[in-house]
Amino acid sequence: MNFAELRFWQLLVSTLGLIVLARAFFNAVFPSKPCRLDKPALLGLGLFLLLSVSWVTFAIFLVVAVSSYVGLAWIIKRHRNRGPIYLVLLIALQLSPLVYYKYADFIANRVIGLQIPAFRDLAVPVGISFYTFQKVAFVIDTLALNRRLPRFLDYMNFAGFFPQIVAGPIERRQDLLPQMEQFRFHWLPAGIDDGARWIALGLFFKRCLADNIAQYVDVSAGNNPYLIWLANLLFGLRIYYDFAGYSLIAVGLGRCLGIRLTLNFLSPYCSTSIVEFWRRWHITLSQWFRDYLYIPLGGARTKYWAGTVAVVFIVSGLWHGAGWNFLIWGAMHASFLIVNRAAAKLSLPSLLGWALTMLATFFAWVSFYEPRTGVLMSKLQVLLSPTAYHAASLRAALNQFGPGHTATLAGLLVLTGAVLVLEWLSIRLKNEAYYYLRRPAATVSLVALTVLLASGQNNAFIYFAF
Amino acid sequence: MPSSTSPSKTRIPRTAVCLLATAFGAWVLGALYTLYLDPEIAFLNYAARVKHQWAQKLDRQYAHKFAVFGGSSCGVAIDGEWMLEQYGLPTVNLGLAAGMGAGVLTRYAQQEVRLGDTLIVALEPHLLTDTTKPTAIGIQFCFATGRADLLKQAGSSSRLSDLLALRPGAFHIFTLIGKILAGRPLYRYHTSDIRPSGRWKALLVQWPLDGPPARGPRLTLDARALLASLRSWSDQNHVRIAYALPWGFVPQEKFARFRKDNLDFLLQISEFLPVLKDPTLGAISSRDLYADTNLHLTPEGARLRTDELARELREWDVWAPGELKQLANASEN
Numbered sequence: 048m049n050f051a052e053l054r055f056w057q058l059l060v061s062t063l064g065l066i067v068l069a070r071a072f073f074n075a076v077f078p079s080k081p082c083r084l085d086k087p088a089l090l091g092l093g094l095f096l097l098l099s100v101s102w103v104t105f106a107i108f109l110v111v112a113v114s115s116y117v118g119l120a121w122i123i124k125r126h127r128n129r130g131p132i133y134l135v136l137l138i139a140l141q142l143s144p145l146v147y148y149k150y151a152d153f154i155a156n157r158v159i160g161l162q163i164p165a166f167r168d169l170a171v172p173v174g175i176s177f178y179t180f181q182k183v184a185f186v187i188d189t190l191a192l193n194r195r196l197p198r199f200l201d202y203m204n205f206a207g208f209f210p211q212i213v214a215g216p217i218e219r220r221q222d223l224l225p226q227m228e229q230f231r232f233h234w235l236p237a238g239i240d241d242g243a244r245w246i247a248l249g250l251f252f253k254r255c256l257a258d259n260i261a262q263y264v265d266v267s268a269g270n271n272p273y274l275i276w277l278a279n280l281l282f283g284l285r286i287y288y289d290f291a292g293y294s295l296i297a298v299g300l301g302r303c304l305g306i307r308l309t310l311n312f313l314s315p316y317c318s319t320s321i322v323e324f325w326r327r328w329h330i331t332l333s334q335w336f337r338d339y340l341y342i343p344l345g346g347a348r349t350k351y352w353a354g355t356v357a358v359v360f361i362v363s364g365l366w367h368g369a370g371w372n373f374l375i376w377g378a379m380h381a382s383f384l385i386v387n388r389a390a391a392k393l394s395l396p397s398l399l400g401w402a403l404t405m406l407a408t409f410f411a412w413v414s415f416y417e418p419r420t421g422v423l424m425s426k427l428q429v430l431l432s433p434t435a436y437h438a439a440s441l442r443a444a445l446n447q448f449g450p451g452h453t454a455t456l457a458g459l460l461v462l463t464g465a466v467l468v469l470e471w472l473s474i475r476l477k478n479e480a481y482y483y484l485r486r487p488a489a490t491v492s493l494v495a496l497t498v499l500l501a502s503g504q505n506n507a508f509i510y511f512a513f
Numbered sequence: 514m515p516s517s518t519s520p521s522k523t524r525i526p527r528t529a530v531c532l533l534a535t536a537f538g539a540w541v542l543g544a545l546y547t548l549y550l551d552p553e554i555a556f557l558n559y560a561a562r563v564k565h566q567w568a569q570k571l572d573r574q575y576a577h578k579f580a581v582f583g584g585s586s587c588g589v590a591i592d593g594e595w596m597l598e599q600y601g602l603p604t605v606n607l608g609l610a611a612g613m614g615a616g617v618l619t620r621y622a623q624q625e626v627r628l629g630d631t632l633i634v635a636l637e638p639h640l641l642t643d644t645t646k647p648t649a650i651g652i653q654f655c656f657a658t659g660r661a662d663l664l665k666q667a668g669s670s671s672r673l674s675d676l677l678a679l680r681p682g683a684f685h686i687f688t689l690i691g692k693i694l695a696g697r698p699l700y701r702y703h704t705s706d707i708r709p710s711g712r713w714k715a716l717l718v719q720w721p722l723d724g725p726p727a728r729g730p731r732l733t734l735d736a737r738a739l740l741a742s743l744r745s746w747s748d749q750n751h752v753r754i755a756y757a758l759p760w761g762f763v764p765q766e767k768f769a770r771f772r773k774d775n776l777d778f779l780l781q782i783s784e785f786l787p788v789l790k791d792p793t794l795g796a797i798s799s800r801d802l803y804a805d806t807n808l809h810l811t812p813e814g815a816r817l818r819t820d821e822l823a824r825e826l827r828e829w830d831v832w833a834p835g836e837l838k839q840l841a842n843a844s845e846n
Contacts, residue, residue, distance in 0.1 A: 240528035454691030498539035500683040503649040
């Protein structure tokens with residue numbers, strides 16, 4: 048379900064067209080009966096679009112979704128009193144496909160050293176981390192907070208709402224389920240207008256910024272610190288505009304259908320501290336870890352809060368991928384956050400706070416994109432060695448690209464800089480993320496820029512791999 | 514911020530319609546620019562016209578012609594007039610731009626060939642170790658020259674995606690802005706550089722060149738399908754066909770490895786097409802023979818390349834079955 052592909056939009060428009068025709072037919076044949084096709088049609092639309100990604104993805108989604116519901120219904124009906132034990136068992140069951148597909152190779156082969164060849168070629172089904180976490184949260188919220196079991200159809204629409212199924216936002220029961228219970232296909236001009244602005248912004252982020260920048264992310268830069276910093280900078284920009292782009296399109300599609308999804312990003316590169324960064328980056332995942340791991344482990348109120356932060360961020364790192372590099376990335380951010388919290392009483396000027404936050408964040412991106420642990424260590428060493436920063440390395444970095452590519456990269460960085468300034472102004476002046484990028488004149492400009500500048504290279508969204 | 518559930522004054526989502534209209538308007542502007550103003554497409558369009566006229570002239574005057582096609586490595590290397598004057602070989606250089614993709618280059622060349630002609634495939638190896646589907650430049654060229662029908666044969670996925678490729682893209686626009694700011698020509702070649710038989714002069718700059726030209730190790734599946742269909746077409750249409758490896762610059766220290774890679778590549782090609790017996794095996798270590806890239810020969814290099822090709826064509830000197838394999842085995846040892 049790649050929103051950046053023409054095929055997705057063709058499938059979506061044609062399927063929505065069929066739904067409209069089916070409704071019109073129903074109303075014509077049964078004028079006095081209320082049309083009850085909307086919820087099954089929404090579910091059918093979601094499942095059809097998921098099936099168009101791949102049948103494996105579709106099948107695993109169905110297994111996780113149905114088993115979660117059936118397990119939950121069984122616990123509520125038969126074992127309400129022994130809920131916690133069965134809750135743990137059900138969560139283990141929910142997590143088992145994720146563990147198998149995503150972590151079997153890492154745990155069995157790279158950690159334990161069993162060398163099981165069958166695990167090496169396992170492809171991670173698209174979106175498994177996202178929808179598994181959403182369903183785990185649903186099960187916990189329902190059992191722990193003693194909520195009623197929703198109707199199966201409403202639950203399936205909650206679990207399989209197509210804009211957010213493969214890359215979030217990871218929605219919570221109280222936010223999305225009531226909307227699904229009330230769902231009807233309505234013609235909502237205001238919602239479509241609002242959604243169109245989010246979709247336009249998301250497509251601009253993805254197709255114009257992320258996909259163009261992606262062509263210049265050279266992760267092979269080995270011992271030249273300037274080139275490693277350049278790769279970190281470009282990768283950091285790419286992953287933000289890629290993932291935020293997806294999330295904004297999801298929000299926009301939701302609005303068009305009358306559903307409000309959570310904004311997953313709030314201009315994180317405008318943060319003036321690491322704490323603020325994590326309130327603005329992949330918000331629904333951060334909230335998930337806060338509510339289901341950090342707070343149960345004691346949160347900020349215990350004297351071991353630093354250890355708790357470390358555990359949460361290491362697990363968060365591993366959520367992104369099964370590899371030592373993701374663990375190191377999580378550990379880095381944990382240490383940044385601990386230092387940030389410990390030094391909270393120091394009042395830094397905003398500009399200095401922003402510069403330090405960006406320095407730390409972009410420094411850490413090397414751990415995210417470099418899966419070879421030895422190479423990663425060597426790159427970190429280069430970045431931290433003052434002697435590596437000599438004039439010859441700088442000259443080599445400046446000559447990295449030919450004149451055409453240098454001009455293109457410079458143009459893209461200027462464009463990105465302008466977008467970041469508008470993001471910053473939106474937060475500082477209006478306290479609303481992306482406010483100025485969603486003004487009518489800006490949206491029209493972004494659409495024109497997307498059409499004219501979008502890369503011919505259509506990359507899959509990075510977070511599909513998670 | 515308007516709520517999706519708030520009552521609306523109108524049934525038409527005006528913003529959404531306005532954004533769609535903007536997208537369409539921007540696409541129309543991009544398409545008009547691409548088809549009529551883009552200096553690269555204008556150059557390729559003009560080059561195609563010149564080559565077509567030369568091919569027609571040869572068709573009128575000779576019973577049989579040689580057509581050589583590929584990307585710009587071919588465009589700057591093969592001198593048709595020299596082939597005709599010095600060796601009596603009526604030759605048209607159909608080389609255009611590698612960025613168009615192997616599919617479009619091949620289908621375009623097939624159009625210029627008649628029954629009984631000889632078609633020399635001089636596609637750059639990297640075009641055959643990557644997808645052969647039409648690229649944006651290939652699509653733009655086809656529309657600009659009125660040959661949009663070639664796209665389907667060249668492996669295009671749909672007409673809608675072809676139409677959506679009629680826009681400049683970030684690389685083009687930012688490079689153009691850079692050139693305007695630097696006061697440089699908008700395109701590296703000028704139409705006046707194109708000779709009547711289709712060859713044009715490469716940009717004569719002597720900046721450092723690294724090599725060899727990058728490429729994958731194996732022919733891709735669609736490259737294999739393209740070569741197989743080309744072979745089948747040539748058999749059906751009585752067109753003699755062979756592959757000629759472009760000459761690539763490689764520094765001395767990488768020379769042996771590059772020749773070995775070229776041998777492996779030619780072995781794969783020979784499964785589909787006869788391969789002309791070029792003793793250089795496409796590896797040249799003399800920097801003086803190269804202009805701005807490691808596949809663009811200088812006029813002096815082009816003359817040597819043309820002479821060598823003329824010899825191969827006159828003698829129809831192709832590798833015998835097994836010869837390439839023997840050579841590859843020898844180079845292994």
